[in-house]
Amino acid sequence: MSFVRTGVLAAVVAIVAGAAFAAPLKLQPANPQPNPKAGLNVKYVGQGTQRKIRDLSQAKSVLSKAKPGKPLRGLDYADTNKGEPVLTFTDPYNVAAEITGYMRFDSPGIYELETWSNDGLEAYVGGQQIGRVTGIQGCEANQRTEVEVPKAGWYPLKIIYFQKLGTSCLMMKSGKQGEKFTWTPNNVFGR
Numbered sequence: 039m040s041f042v043r044t045g046v047l048a049a050v051v052a053i054v055a056g057a058a059f060a061a062p063l064k065l066q067p068a069n070p071q072p073n074p075k076a077g078l079n080v081k082y083v084g085q086g087t088q089r090k091i092r093d094l095s096q097a098k099s100v101l102s103k104a105k106p107g108k109p110l111r112g113l114d115y116a117d118t119n120k121g122e123p124v125l126t127f128t129d130p131y132n133v134a135a136e137i138t139g140y141m142r143f144d145s146p147g148i149y150e151l152e153t154w155s156n157d158g159l160e161a162y163v164g165g166q167q168i169g170r171v172t173g174i175q176g177c178e179a180n181q182r183t184e185v186e187v188p189k190a191g192w193y194p195l196k197i198i199y200f201q202k203l204g205t206s207c208l209m210m211k212s213g214k215q216g217e218k219f220t221w222t223p224n225n226v227f228g229r
């Protein structure tokens with residue numbers, strides 16, 4: 039009995055330790071390195087008010103119909119007022135977007151990345167998933183994810199994003215370990 043209990047305890051300790059000391063996700067730099075323009079590319083599909091986009095999987099399923107929109111200036115789209123357009127799109131509600139481009143890190147090291155969204159998203163930088171929200175929510179912080187940047191330069195970025203109803207936002211906070219964790223400036227993004 040005590041052997042079993044010890045075994046269970048050891049397993050629990052291992053799981054807790056694993057969660058607490060999970061290694062940072064190692065990012066893969068773009069290869070070849072691009073020389074991008076400012077901003078991020080975006081494609082949109084708007085469902086109007088009749089056909090709702092309720093969650094991430096529904097957003098993904100309609101994105102095959104997406105059309106290119108005006109590029110984003112970065113990831114600093116603060117929460118809108120109700121009825122205002124989503125990002126650079128024309129409509130306010132039931133919009134899915136696929137955002138692609140690059141994010142630049144000026145020196146190697148450990149960084150933290152944190153998306154903010156209203157409503158959901160699935161975000162990748164350097165091939166690693168750094169944020170995921172499948173349902174609807176107000177404009178709030180998503181997972182804060184630790185990543186390892188092996189060298190300075192550009193890393194591919196891809197975000198699937200959706201907005202159902204009410205207000206909308208899409209932002210990112212970031213910071214290098216030991217430095218300030220703050221809103222990410224637009225000039226680190228490229229397309």
Ligand SMILES: [Ca+2]
Pocket residue numbers: 156157175201202203204205206
């Ligand atoms: Ca919303």
